[in-house]
Amino acid sequence: MAFWPRLRPARVPRSLALTLAVACWPLACGVPAQAQKAHTSGAPNAVALPALGDSVGQDLSPMAERRLGDRIMRSIRRDPDVIDDPLILSYVAEIWEHLLKAARQRGEIGTDLDTSHAWEPFLVRDKTVNAFALPGGYIGVHLGLLAMTTSQDELASVLAHELSHVTQRHIARMMGQQARQSWVSLASMVLGILAASRNPAAAQAMIYGGQAVAIQGQLNFSRDMEREADRVGFGVLSDAGFEPAGMALMFSHLEQASRLNDDGSFPYLRTHPLTTERIGEAQARLGIQGWHQALSNGPASDSSLAAWHALMAARARVLTDTRSDALHTLATAVPAKNASSLQAVSTLYAAAVAQQRTRDLVRAQQTLQQARLSAKLLPPAQQGVVERVVAYSQVDMLLDAGQAAEAARTLSKLSEAPRISEPLSPRPDLLLRARVALAQHAAPDMWQDAAYRLQTHVSDHPGDASAWALLSELWQHLNQPLRAIRAEAEAVAALGDLPGAIDRIQGAVRRFRQPDAADVIELSVMDARLKAWQRQQREDMRDEAAQ
Numbered sequence: 418m419a420f421w422p423r424l425r426p427a428r429v430p431r432s433l434a435l436t437l438a439v440a441c442w443p444l445a446c447g448v449p450a451q452a453q454k455a456h457t458s459g460a461p462n463a464v465a466l467p468a469l470g471d472s473v474g475q476d477l478s479p480m481a482e483r484r485l486g487d488r489i490m491r492s493i494r495r496d497p498d499v500i501d502d503p504l505i506l507s508y509v510a511e512i513w514e515h516l517l518k519a520a521r522q523r524g525e526i527g528t529d530l531d532t533s534h535a536w537e538p539f540l541v542r543d544k545t546v547n548a549f550a551l552p553g554g555y556i557g558v559h560l561g562l563l564a565m566t567t568s569q570d571e572l573a574s575v576l577a578h579e580l581s582h583v584t585q586r587h588i589a590r591m592m593g594q595q596a597r598q599s600w601v602s603l604a605s606m607v608l609g610i611l612a613a614s615r616n617p618a619a620a621q622a623m624i625y626g627g628q629a630v631a632i633q634g635q636l637n638f639s640r641d642m643e644r645e646a647d648r649v650g651f652g653v654l655s656d657a658g659f660e661p662a663g664m665a666l667m668f669s670h671l672e673q674a675s676r677l678n679d680d681g682s683f684p685y686l687r688t689h690p691l692t693t694e695r696i697g698e699a700q701a702r703l704g705i706q707g708w709h710q711a712l713s714n715g716p717a718s719d720s721s722l723a724a725w726h727a728l729m730a731a732r733a734r735v736l737t738d739t740r741s742d743a744l745h746t747l748a749t750a751v752p753a754k755n756a757s758s759l760q761a762v763s764t765l766y767a768a769a770v771a772q773q774r775t776r777d778l779v780r781a782q783q784t785l786q787q788a789r790l791s792a793k794l795l796p797p798a799q800q801g802v803v804e805r806v807v808a809y810s811q812v813d814m815l816l817d818a819g820q821a822a823e824a825a826r827t828l829s830k831l832s833e834a835p836r837i838s839e840p841l842s843p844r845p846d847l848l849l850r851a852r853v854a855l856a857q858h859a860a861p862d863m864w865q866d867a868a869y870r871l872q873t874h875v876s877d878h879p880g881d882a883s884a885w886a887l888l889s890e891l892w893q894h895l896n897q898p899l900r901a902i903r904a905e906a907e908a909v910a911a912l913g914d915l916p917g918a919i920d921r922i923q924g925a926v927r928r929f930r931q932p933d934a935a936d937v938i939e940l941s942v943m944d945a946r947l948k949a950w951q952r953q954q955r956e957d958m959r960d961e962a963a964q
């Protein structure tokens with residue numbers, strides 16, 4: 418049970434996901450010999466990617482790279498471990514936006530790259546420590562990375578590094594050099610990561626499978642690229658206002674943690690080996706004094722972002738582990754005696770979310786209340802963050818407990834509360850509001866209000882599957898069947914299920930043969946979307962035939 422129910426398409430194309438997860442060792446560790454070979458040998462077995470464009474033998478054009486990224490995302494979005502937790506996603510996106518802005522100001526992102534790329538982070542429910550850049554500006558962030566980092570600066574340092582792989586066009590350069598690369602093998606690799614996290618034995622089999630050797634190393638950046646991503650990432654990180662020591666601290670933290678726990682839970686270290694050279698360069702950028710200062714000071718802990726980080730890391734720890742014994746441990750945790758106030762609040766928050774996941778809803782509410790009381794010792798900016806996060810979780814729990822009226826009261830109290838300087842996009846609020854509206858019996862005004870808000874949101878964010886799915890339910894409540902079907906089709910299309918989207922629209926067109934005036938407009942919108950999806954599907958099929 419996640420915070421927000423994750424939409425699943427009616428036809429779960431799980432089998433497709435599994436077939437695509439052919440032999441691969443996801444993001445296998447940098448193999449300099451292979452990478453160097455790729456640099457020098459050109460592309461002896463070059464297979465043109467006709468529909469992807471024009472770039473065999475050279476760098477992939479930004480548009481072609483984006484198309485490739487979209488293809489890969491269409492394959493992986495349906496995976497149940499690619500999760501939409503609006504709170505965590507909103508926090509990661511907040512950091513990401515700061516970094517993007519800094520990268521733009523520093524001139525790392527030119528206009529064509531800016532407009533062609535998606536620049537979108539997404540979450541992977543996986544407790545290993547990893548983050549990876551995909552073509553087109555999509556960045557996968559494992560919940561394990563979030564859970565393991567002790568500050569926003571450390572998390573931002575990893576995101577800045579991955580962002581720099583994209584801005585420096587490392588993927589495009591590599592793909593130009595290895596022109597036989599195909600979206601299918603890249604998608605396989607990413608699906609392999611997800612499969613490996615669920616079933617280590619299967620992943621092991623994949624590694625030794627026949628094709629593993631062929632695929633291994635295809636997304637390995639060269640050492641030069643890694644060094645460049647560290648250097649550019651460092652500049653972006655500091656210009657974005659994060660503590661530049663975050664990168665060196667992240668290295669030292671990773672090194673210590675992986676030494677203590679060498680069980681393969683740090684895939685990031687396979688792709689990013691912590692060579693003495695890398696650590697040395699990170700330290701040199703800070704200067705000896707800055708490095709020692711960073712080590713002795715630790716992360717700054719009084720900002721509102723620090724509170725966000727502590728709470729979202731705690732939340733990630735709970736969402737990432739589905740084993741009941743692990744949930745039980747988290748659910749019964751109490752703050753350590755020497756814990757800081759912020760640590761105490763996050764331990765209590767994690768306990769409450771774990772209690773919610775084990776359906777101990779009464780106790781979960783009480784624990785949230787304790788977290789709220791402990792937060793009184795925090796600086797005001799942090800109190801504001803805790804108050805909002807706790808209130809969202811409380812509304813979520815009330816909905817889980819079937820207490821719709823109480824959920825609505827809590828949410829409206831929250832809307833009236835003054836917003837203290839906490840960074841949070843309106844999205845979590847919007848989705849929660851829609852869920853609260855849907856839980857009410859006969860509340861057309863609330864339904865209408867939530868539907869209009871969501872409609873405005875999806876016009877700016879047409880790929881937001883969760884928003885479309887809620888909108889579809891609201892239109893059903895409001896007796897607007899055509900709009901409901903279109904929203905549902907958009908939701909499944911956003912998850913990459915084009916056949917599902919096309920079926921829904923075609924079914925609706927058959928059902929509404931004699932539409933009234935209002936329906937005519939909706940049907941013409943649907944027709945345009947149908948044509949776009951069909952075009953997309955034809956292109957997908959052409960790409961597949963070309964593999």
Ligand SMILES: [Zn+2]
Nearest residue numbers: 638643646689
């Ligand atoms: Zn890297």
